[in-house]
Amino acid sequence: MSGIIFFKTANLTGIREFYEGELGLKLWKDQGKCLIFNHGTLKLGFCEGEASETNGIITFVYDSPAEVDARYARLKKIATGKPETSEYYQIYHFWARDFEGRNLEFQYFMQPEQKAQTKAEIAILNPDEAKSKLLLTRMIPQNAVDQLQQTFEVHVNTEPRNLSKAELASHIPQMDALLCLLGDTIDRELLDAAPKLRVVSNYAVGYNNIDIDYAKSKNIAVCNTPGVLTESTADLAWALIMAASRRIVESDKFVRRGEFVGWEPLLFLGQDLHARTLGILGLGRIGEAVGKRATGFGMKILYHSRSEKSPDYEATRVDLETLLKESDILSIHAPLTPETRHLIGKKELAMMKETAVLINTGRGAIVDEKELIKALQEQRIFAAGFDVYEEEPYIPQELLDLENVVLLPHIGSASFATRAAMGTMAADNAIAIIKGEKPKSRIV
Numbered sequence: 001m002s003g004i005i006f007f008k009t010a011n012l013t014g015i016r017e018f019y020e021g022e023l024g025l026k027l028w029k030d031q032g033k034c035l036i037f038n039h040g041t042l043k044l045g046f047c048e049g050e051a052s053e054t055n056g057i058i059t060f061v062y063d064s065p066a067e068v069d070a071r072y073a074r075l076k077k078i079a080t081g082k083p084e085t086s087e088y089y090q091i092y093h094f095w096a097r098d099f100e101g102r103n104l105e106f107q108y109f110m111q112p113e114q115k116a117q118t119k120a121e122i123a124i125l126n127p128d129e130a131k132s133k134l135l136l137t138r139m140i141p142q143n144a145v146d147q148l149q150q151t152f153e154v155h156v157n158t159e160p161r162n163l164s165k166a167e168l169a170s171h172i173p174q175m176d177a178l179l180c181l182l183g184d185t186i187d188r189e190l191l192d193a194a195p196k197l198r199v200v201s202n203y204a205v206g207y208n209n210i211d212i213d214y215a216k217s218k219n220i221a222v223c224n225t226p227g228v229l230t231e232s233t234a235d236l237a238w239a240l241i242m243a244a245s246r247r248i249v250e251s252d253k254f255v256r257r258g259e260f261v262g263w264e265p266l267l268f269l270g271q272d273l274h275a276r277t278l279g280i281l282g283l284g285r286i287g288e289a290v291g292k293r294a295t296g297f298g299m300k301i302l303y304h305s306r307s308e309k310s311p312d313y314e315a316t317r318v319d320l321e322t323l324l325k326e327s328d329i330l331s332i333h334a335p336l337t338p339e340t341r342h343l344i345g346k347k348e349l350a351m352m353k354e355t356a357v358l359i360n361t362g363r364g365a366i367v368d369e370k371e372l373i374k375a376l377q378e379q380r381i382f383a384a385g386f387d388v389y390e391e392e393p394y395i396p397q398e399l400l401d402l403e404n405v406v407l408l409p410h411i412g413s414a415s416f417a418t419r420a421a422m423g424t425m426a427a428d429n430a431i432a433i434i435k436g437e438k439p440k441s442r443i444v
Contacts, residue, residue: 004036005058008049009100015046018099022075024370024396039397052100059105065092066162066183070394071106073185078104083164085110122171125154132176132434133196137163137184140203144423151431152177169193177430179203183392186210191218199433203426205229206363207443208336216444223429223442227285228421229413234289236412237361240385241329243406244357246270247383250403271328271355271382273297279327281320281343282334282362283309290331291315302326324351329359336363346371349381357383361412364389373398376405387412 009015016035019025025037025044034047039060062068065083072083072094083094093107122135126149134152139145148154155171157163162183163171172178172194180186182204188211191197199221200210207224215222243249247270254260254268278294280287280303288311291301301315304323309315320343324330330352334340344358345368352358358381360367369390375381377398385406389395392410399405413419425440432439 004043004045006034006045006047007056007102008051008053009046010049010052011100012046012048014099019044019046021370022078024398026396026398026401054101057103057105058098059107062106062108064161064393065108065164066393068092068094068106068108069162069164070391074391074394075106082166084166121158122155123158125149125156128153133174134177134179134430135168135171135175137168137178137180138203140179140426141420141423143420144427147424147427148179148430151434165190172197177201177434179426179430180209182206182209184209186215188214191215191220194220199223199430201426201430201433203422206335208363212444221433221439221442222444223426223433223439225422225425225429226441228425229418230285230289232415232418233286233361233412234293236387236408236414237286237290237331237333237359238293240359240361240387240406240408241273241331241357244359244383244385244404245273245329247404249406271357273299273329275299276328277302277326279303279323279330280315281323281330281332281366283311283315284333284335286361287331287333290333299329320348321351324348325353327356328353329357332358332360332362332366334362334366336365340366342366342368344368344372346374349375352381354380354382356381357385359385361387364392369396369399373402376402379404 012035019037020027025039027035028038028043029036034045036043036045044058068083072079075096079094079096081095083092085092090110091107092110093105096104098104131151131153134148134154136154136156138157145154162181165185168184169190172190174196175194176196177199178197179201180203182202186200186209191211191214197220200215202210202224205224205226207222210222212222247268251268274297277300278291280291280301283303283305287303291311292313294301295313302318302323303309303315304318304320308317343366349371372384373396376384383404387408387410395407413422429439429441
């Protein structure tokens, strides 16, 4: 059994713009005078009326506190409060309002065995008041943890989830160093809560999760882990290229469902890679490594980058429009900056071939996810492969529903050797700053 919650509205056009555009809900039915959206099992309808109904609460339920935090980050401008835990109701939630004044609630139902998920216990691995204190926001490979304990009293979140912003803020004031992940938002508010903090060591090559300029103004060093994950991430990019181009995931599901009854001439036709054109957006370390692998397929290689590059293989620098129009595979490896946010949007997607495949192992927000979803739904491009998302870990249901997309859980660097090497570098960086030495990789 299923049902629909209906509201009257005096602005049906505005409703569509808000609930489909702002909130990212999927439009289930357009009946002209009524629009029906869905979010998981929730169906939400709005019908045209002379006056808008705004009483009641519309509640959106998520599977983890991290998803609630991700929604808050996107909807902060309409939120009426920050995410918080209600012990009485055993939920983690925040409130917002739509443009007509309806109360919106975004929540996660805490399970009895998961109560601690919104009140993490931070373990002190090696109590030692004589040492500088370091907060490790998530367990990383043991080699790095052992290394950190030689210099720091290590305080660590041992739970298999990211700390909420409130949890970070409650533990950061006494810390001299922070070793964090790309999913941890290190903004002005958090940095202001850390009077003793000397270094933020990011366990990632990217650092768009950190307010770099504000950290610099407070004389807090920021470090990252470039180089060590280049080859593994390039390997993963090629796994996505192959899977999306040749419909590997779709085919695997087909076989597992017991639908394979023999060879068919039109079964799961995909796109060839040999002798095609690979377009690389951002020819840094990873982009260059992806291009090098393409030479084995005899591919023509184009790239768009801020400056001329000199890879050890033949590659031609072109403008963005040429890259989009000529690429059979577009692989994104640019950093996320104000200039690259939504660099690939409606206009740019319209330039691509209908047979093109878009791969993103760079940063999710470089692509306007909503516009890409529309292009995939309308088959204006052939397929896509993602390892990163615009509002990670939140993934729009529309994207999950698509068959011509391969979705991975941000595993570009997820090999045993690479994650251990990243840990060593992140630990080295934090230790060097505390000792007054030059770290291996310092951003500011």
